[in-house]
């Protein structure tokens with residue numbers, strides 16, 4: 020053996036030994052052996068550019084992809100959960116932890132506050148409210164006067180009256196409302212999902228048909244007293260059309276009629292009061308393109324625009340039709356706006372025969388253009404793809420460098436709120452669309468995250484913004500735009516958590532240097548009173564790193580509660596793949612650049628230790644969904660002991676299996692296409708299930724998954740866990756999972772009981788794995 024290599028080898032062994040010796044022996048596979056899980060000989064074959072031919076991959080736990088109620092899968096879950104509980108039993112203060120997390124949930128959670136004005140009804144507000152220690156939300160309607168009065172005492176009592184309670188949608192409390200809309204005739208159209216699923220059902224009621232515990236007689240799907248309209252298998256795409264008293268919606272295609280798992284969707288029209296079976300399919304499913312369709316209509320009811328994309332980069336084909344000069348049917352005359360999906364599209368709104376949309380043509384950080392809608396070229400075709408015209412685009416709002424135009428929302432006749440990413444945070448501007456003029460940049464005076472932008476459309480002159488910080492839940496700002504375009508802003512409501520003092524915490528923006536020399540931004544937040552930079556504190560490092568999103572400085576009960584109860588630092592890493600410095604930053608970590616995401620996470624972890632912000636061996640890597648994947652990959656790629664513990668929530672840790680599921684090919688722009696031989700080579704360089712190295716120990720890991728997750732199925736966690744337990748039979752680190760049978764992908768912590776259970780398990784896990792103590 021070469022001497023230098025030998026030395027490195029020896030030093031690595033020594034570091035590991037010392038670190039191992041320092042650690043309390045919290046896990047012993049002698050005492051608590053991992054379950055014996057059946058292995059199968061399943062393999063997959065993929066084309067590899069590197070191998071210049073096919074590569075065979077083993078999938079020894081393939082059978083764990085079977086439905087979770089299959090007896091053998093159930094048995095696997097039971098034995099894993101009993102192992103997890105054995106470990107948690109060592110956590111003597113579980114109840115105290117659980118109570119302090121519950122305390123952090125103990126606030127009345129106002130959400131989705133909208134101001135609306137309908138054609139034949141005076142203006143009103145609606146909002147949702149989840150009372151402290153309740154799991155489900157109630158919808159309220161209130162007059163502007165009632166809202167002003169409530170504002171005076173910070174909403175101590177909910178203003179207005181209840182009109183809908185989620186608790187009355189199902190016997191077992193598993194149904195929730197994921198989206199809703201008002202028609203301008205006073206109808207409330209709402210989209211109900213079971214156990215946090217992605218696919219759900221639209222129902223309709225009038226705003227006057229209340230459903231509260233005082234009024235209900237029986238529990239029926241969609242709630243008592245609703246109208247007869249029921250539209251199943253939808254994915255939330257929606258646009259009301261007042262001319263025809265109905266709405267356009269997107270519906271997931273029947274998987275039985277598709278040969279790919281990526282079933283795509285179609286656009287249909289539902290006329291209020293008619294049976295769903297009579298709904299007209301306006302845009303037929305496009306099976307070979309696997310498109311998912313979105314829809315928008317103009318307020319004057321004249322135009323219908325649709326855009327379809329098959330990938331998360333939103334690169335879409337776009338078409339329009341004029342509703343004014345033809346009947347709704349399956350054979351309408353259409354014209355193309357963008358006949359091929361070379362650019363992303365997202366509708367901003369339709370005004371005076373112009374469609375305004377967001378696009379990335381020659382503008383990586385997006386710009387807004389408009390096209391003149393003109394039905395003179397419209398014709399009837401058997402497939403929309405037969406249309407090939409491209410409408411000339413007129414630039415309205417130019418792109419900004421390193422600041423992505425992330426989201427838009429129409430307001431006040433001809434304006435829109437524009438959400439940009441700026442230095443790791445979301446910032447909101449008001450623009451006039453017709454002129455492209457910037458009216459105002461909105462200030463909140465706090466470092467934090469934007470959690471909601473609520474406008475009912477061009478018809479409304481009020482916009483509500485919902486912000487949070489790591490140490491304080493939601494604050495609502497109200498933006499009003501008057502007749503002379505003057506923009507004013509006030510604070511409507513500040514939510515506070517009992518026994519916490521947001522002023523005790525400070526936020527700092529720092530940076531670390533990644534493997535390729537790039538400066539990676541990160542934020543830290545900590546209690547002013549605690550010892551600074553002693554190199555002894557644990558750090559909860561949260562990140563995401565996909566799709567150009569930001570999760571920095573966000574409110575999350577389990578993170579806040581940890582910060583309130585432990586001496587420690589919470590950090591948010593703005594790793595590449597996320598949107599901290601705009602789309603360039605996103606793409607620098609997407610697809611075949613994925614390695615940068617992992618490198619950046621590792622760089623921030625190492626820098627925080629070097630700066631003595633964190634103790635070596637006490638950096639916790641945490642992420643949800645893609646972030647959970649990133650935490651796991653970073654643990655596999657980093658030098659041993661870079662991380663003290665890994666918390667991976669809803670993580671696609673068997674990524675190749677995801678590509679075989681319902682929205683699999685949708686992820687290609689972000690992760691690569693496994694059926695492309697060069698992409699394949701980079702995917703297998705990080706897919707956690709394919710990168711378990713028995714020679715390098717795995718840090719303590721707690722994977723969390725939900726039984727009704729239809730985006731990242733629980734089998735990801737099951738299979739990866741079975742494989743690491745098999746590969747490290749003598750692990751001195753706990754390798755465990757927490758399984759929540761009634762939980763889906765997006766809102767792991769929306770249900771308070773589930774959120775408390777999950778967070779308490781994670782806090783206990785960290786306490787045991789890192790040997791840390793609560794403040795008192």
Ligand SMILES: *[C@@H]1O[C@H](CO)[C@@H](O)[C@H](O)[C@H]1NC(C)=O
Pocket residue numbers: 058059060
């Ligand atoms: C898998 O294949 C190997 C050799 O090809 C064989 O020894 C083993 O018994 C097989 N295992 C199962 C579970 O079929």
Ligand SMILES: *[C@@H]1O[C@H](CO)[C@@H](O)[C@H](O)[C@H]1NC(C)=O
Pocket residue numbers: 064065066073694
């Ligand atoms: C090689 O992999 C491709 C892609 O998965 C597959 O379609 C093909 O059947 C494989 N070829 C062989 C010889 O296994």
Ligand SMILES: *[C@@H]1O[C@H](CO)[C@@H](O)[C@H](O)[C@H]1NC(C)=O
Pocket residue numbers: 189190191192193213240761
């Ligand atoms: C809850 O009830 C709904 C029907 O309202 C049913 O579809 C679902 O399976 C039930 N879930 C549980 C956990 O009982």
Ligand SMILES: *[C@@H]1O[C@H](CO)[C@@H](O)[C@H](O)[C@H]1NC(C)=O
Pocket residue numbers: 139140204205
């Ligand atoms: C509003 O108008 C619609 C018809 O356009 C009618 O059905 C509805 O009852 C009206 N609502 C109220 C509150 O007057």
Ligand SMILES: *[C@@H]1O[C@H](CO)[C@@H](O)[C@H](O)[C@H]1NC(C)=O
Pocket residue numbers: 203261262318319320478
């Ligand atoms: C539809 O609504 C718009 C504005 O909300 C209104 O100007 C228009 O007259 C309405 N159309 C019909 C047919 O009611």
Ligand SMILES: *[C@@H]1O[C@H](CO)[C@@H](O)[C@H](O)[C@H]1NC(C)=O
Pocket residue numbers: 275276277278306
């Ligand atoms: C499946 O794919 C084949 C070949 O592309 C096509 O001919 C067939 O119509 C498709 N079937 C369905 C149900 O989409």
Ligand SMILES: *[C@@H]1O[C@H](CO)[C@@H](O)[C@H](O)[C@H]1NC(C)=O
Pocket residue numbers: 610611695696697698
């Ligand atoms: C494979 O993916 C790369 C990008 O990762 C792309 O440049 C290339 O064109 C793709 N190859 C095929 C055959 O699609």
Ligand SMILES: *[C@@H]1O[C@H](CO)[C@@H](O)[C@H](O)[C@H]1NC(C)=O
Pocket residue numbers: 748749
């Ligand atoms: C684990 O420990 C057992 C018994 O102490 C030993 O026989 C086995 O070789 C060990 N396995 C590994 C992978 O180290």
